[in-house]
Amino acid sequence: MERTIKILDHPLIQHKLSILRDKNTSTKDFRELVNEISMLMIYDATRDLPMEDICVETPCGTARCKIIAGRKLAFVPILRAGLGMVDGALNLVPSARVGHIGIYRDEQTLKPVEYYCKLPKDIGERDVFVTDPMLATGGSAVDAIRQIKLRCPKSIKFLCIIAAPEGLEALKKAHCDVDIYCAGLDDHLNEKGYIVPGLGDAGDRIYGTK
Ligand code: PRP
Ligand code: URA
Secondary structure, eight states, X not given: OOXXXXXXXXXXXXXXXXXXXXXXXXXXXXXXHHHHHHHHHHHHHTTTOOEEEEEEEETTEEEEXXXXXXXXXXXXXXXXXXXXXHHHHHHHOTTOEEXXXXXXXXXXXXXXXXXXXXXXXXXXXXXXXXXXXEESSSHHHHHHHHHHHTTOOSEEEEEEEEEOHHHHHHHHHHOTTOEEEEEEEOSXXXXXXXXXXXXXXXXXXXXXXX
């Protein structure tokens, strides 16, 4: 089966993304928008979950219904900014487990530096959704997914809000079996490795650290 690379052009996502990009959007609104966009992204990224038939007794008869066929999910945010996407995802899949991977980009080299990794014990039985709002050079996502693959999960999908062409290419090349979902594919990276036009530093804007 061919892997999915999808830009989510739903009007609700695009509308919220436009407000998110605005440099005048407050920290509180930014955080809420990241949550809302993540929820809508997870809605789309879970549309291929397998289902099974069941019968449910309603007050008026028997309904032939469908439920999700016992799939176990895990969300793995790349700290810090990816954590901002987890609440939205958990709103839709409250039973999912959450792992954490801590990676920051060295400001000079732009290379990823890993400082933390804690994943669910049974990740080998789970479909994993890795979250990070920004895919810039792709170094952080490529590294995080490499770490997760060491634990042999059933599948991996990567969800970001904005991708740069450079990051998308790097991720596609390094992990040809990972589905990629994003809300916006931007123009290029600037000399400091920031996505243009992007939205600035996602972690700083979520947590108000600048
Ligand atoms: C940001 C972002 C990604 C990474 C993307 O994190 O959240 O993890 O940069 O860049 P890349 O694709 O070039 O690797 P940052 O390094 O700012 O760390 P933070 O979330 O702790 O602020
Ligand atoms: N990390 C961010 O938070 N923003 C960018 O534009 C690039 C990397």
